[in-house]
Amino acid sequence: MTQGRCPSCGADVEFTAGSAQVVVCSHCQTVVARKDADFEALGKIGRVVVTDSPLQVGAEGRYDGSAFQVVGHLQKDHGAGPWDEWYVEFADGRTGWVSESEGTVHLLFSGGVEEGLSLSDLHPGEKLRLRNRHWVVEERGHGKVIAAEGQLPSDVDPRADSWYVDATSSKGAIITLDFGVHASDPEVFIGARLKLEQLGIPPDQLRPRVRRKVDLKQARCTECNGPLELRAPDKSLRVGCPFCGALLDVSKGKLSFLRLLEKPEHAPLIPLGAKGTLRDTEWMCLGFLVRSCTVEGIRYPWEEYLLFNRSKGFVWLMNSQGHWVFLEPLAAGDVQLVPHVSAFFDGRRYKAYQNVHAVTENVQGEFYWEVTAGEYAEATEYVAPPYSINVDSTENEVSYTFGEYLAPEVVKEAFKLEAVPSPEGIVPSQPNPHKAKMLSTVLWSIGWLMLLLLVAGLFSATSLNKVVLDQQVTVPAEATPGTPSAMKFSEPFDLERRGNMKVYVAAGLMNDWMGIQGDLVNQETGEVVGFYEEVSLYQGSDSDGSWSEGSANGSLHLSALPAGKYVLRTTASYDPTPARVRNYTVRLTHDSPNGGWLCVAFVLLLLGPVFAFFRSHNFETRRWADSNLSE
Incomplete structure (x- = not known):
């Protein structure tokens, strides 16, 4: 341990972490570096603001058999609100960083510098071979350090706009390439996605989750003064007013008007704030989007409902022509993708169905990202009914979701809705209702054929x-x-x-x-x-x-x-x-023995499977008729 006084205010400061090079004075927010036996002031840094993260400096835990302590804390911002990164030091000498995103914890360890790798060569959705693994780039972004506390491994410059690239691999592996202010040779951090419980931090050392925007709990629209009961103010960055259509920003802790949107043709089928149980989890409907694509001059709209559970994060429920799909976030690295051809996930092959440019037309409710009306994304869907892999990509980010088709009755029952629209047409991941019947018919026909062969054998043996x-x-x-x-x-x-x-x-x-x-x-x-x-x-x-x-x-x-x-x-x-x-x-x-009757019976038995096959085949033909990626 190294103790001394802050060169700026004279308050006591100390280094308890052997890997730390600077410490932030808790009194005056001066960044203090140790130079042999002396302390040197390197400037001031902002004071951290309270967020929804349960971590705090001083918390102790155990991971992979080794004890660690949270010794430092950085807050970064890319203009849409801060996020937290926590510096941890292990008893075995390792150091790492912990961050939290939408209910998932990321633990990363330094992997040194990767020479020869350029920021300009990395784009969302592209594959990357690094450190003997295959990765898929999910995000390319930048941000500044706006606040800090505790002990840190190096100096922090609040003026520097640092670039980073996030990528994922299979089995929860993640990698962050920290380019800093440079265009090449990033510092590599490799780790995994975890649940908070896996960090082994006792509950009494976790900070109670607080709502950093409690003043927004009963906010009002800045345009029409309509009441906006925010149900997740600590998570929301955008709010769409259901009364006047105003799109409001919440990233700075208060509402600010962005633009006025056209109201949708009808109210959301699932009311904002409604609760429903799907997959044995209670979800609350926070947001409602209307998105569409245009193919050969024809507009095809659909609805997306943002659902939220505090322990499991965010999922989506999509409604298209009365058909419903439950969508969960998926790490890009868990999917083997042949773009516009096929996707492989969890032992199943998904065939490419469509590639469109989706536009967000209307926004209501709360959202955890900076959603904007008029926002375009390239959307590609791969299907293996009743499942689907959906890839949405923009210039700086790509997101994968895993979808499962739900019968309208399931959604109606889950959210206690009075009525839901009857399904129209066929959607990509809709299960073929005739496929199971065809299989059943074939099995029954095989059974009857075996019986006929047995009877024919008896006749032949006794003739x-x-x-x-x-x-x-x-x-x-x-x-x-x-x-x-x-x-x-x-x-x-x-x-x-x-x-x-x-x-x-x-x-x-x-x-x-x-x-x-x-x-x-x-x-x-x-x-x-x-x-x-x-x-x-x-x-x-x-x-x-x-x-x-x-x-x-x-x-x-x-x-x-x-x-x-x-x-x-x-x-x-x-x-x-x-x-x-x-x-x-x-x-x-x-x-x-006369086999003629057996031939006639065999032909009659074939009529059922043949009819079932053509009925199932006709359904698939109609499904793939709307595909723009099938051969």
């Missing part, structure tokens, strides 16, 4: 499949086709039980044809079952080579015949010229 007649017939040359002279009777044969009959006919043909008229005569009842089978075979050659047409054999199935003794009578028909001896064979197989 006789017995040849009861195999007869060779010779027709004399002098016989006349289709007359008794061309007729032949078989020997009697028995059918043991009722069953179908397969008839096989083969003839010795060459460039000829033959028709066989058969009659099965039940000798006990006299009942006759007839059939006719015609075969033909023609062969030859021409300029294209040899050819063949037809077949010298054929078969057919007869309906079930009752048991009994039968005789087969066959009569041959053929071309009588030239006159010659003709031969043919008739074979009868009793109780033969």
Whole structure:
């Protein structure tokens, strides 16, 4: 520990942190540097203002098995209100910086200087390979140190406008490139996103959260004097008056008029201040935006509702044509992006759907950033229904959100709304209502097919499949086709039980044809079952080579015949010229398995899946018809 007196006011100052090079006098705000055994005044710095951060100088905690203490505090501002950065020193000699943003804590450790890296080469949305990791640039900005307290590692210059670049990688990793006032060779700080509880600071060492704009709790619009009940005054930077449409700035702790906006066509469906439960969390509706894009001269508007929970921060609820999407912030580094082609996140592939230029048209309620009407952003959406990855980018910042489609009834129930508009058309991340039905239909069809195959197998196993007649017939040359002279009777044969009959006919043909008229005569009842089978075979050659047409054999199935003794009578028909001896064979197989019914049943079973497929496919066709990025 090094103790001494402030060179400016004479008050006691001391260095307890071994890594500290300067200390801010708590009495006169002089930045005091230690020079060997002497103290030197380096100028004055502003006094910190109370913010909503729970951290404070002197707080002690434990992270990654090592104890630390908060020894210094900087406040920076880029013109839209201050943010806090806390200097911490670990017992193992490490030092780091802690910052807080929208409910998430960032803990960063110095990684030295990265030589050869230029500020002009880094733009939001671009990929960066650094320190053996891939990063995605999320923000490029600048700010000045406006206030400080405690012990710090180096001098602070309130006149210097310092530039920084923030990027993220997978699994919560973050990196800040501090360029200072230079254009290259930044100091690198690498760390991770954490929850406040992970810092291990006892609750009694945390500062109670206070509302730094309590005087705005019951503020009034500077234009119409309408009451503005700010529900998160400690978080808000912009307020849109719901009465007159005035856009007001809150960053300086008081309301100041910016511009007058056109009022939306209708009031927000979710009233400002309304509370609703989604994802087991109670959210309050703080803000309402109307945004739109114009494609081929047609305006497409949608609504966005800003929801807030003190422990979980901010999320969005988007309404487009009666369709709702719940949107949560997402680190760019967690997404593998092929711009305008696809995105990969959490083991799922998202296909690029659309890329538009979105404009903010109307603002009501409170917002945590400097929202302005007329603000443009390039918006790209990647979908894997019911989920989506949404990328909004401006010149200096890119933000990613993870979306999930919600049924209108879910939103209606969550916020206890009297009614919500009925959905119209199809939106990008809307789940296909026919896809699940198609899968169910396919599964049922497969089940029935398996049953049919089982039945067919049983029939095949239990059938006789017995040849009861195999007869060779010779027709004399002098016989006349289709007359008794061309007729032949078989020997009697028995059918043991009722069953179908397969008839096989083969003839010795060459460039000829033959028709066989058969009659099965039940000798006990006299009942006759007839059939006719015609075969033909023609062969030859021409300029294209040899050819063949037809077949010298054929078969057919007869309906079930009752048991009994039968005789087969066959009569041959053929071309009588030239006159010659003709031969043919008739074979009868009793109780033969017939797969024809199985084929018919299979075709009928296919009708359901085919219909379901075309219905699902038609939905997807209509969905992607509005895409401007699909192939």
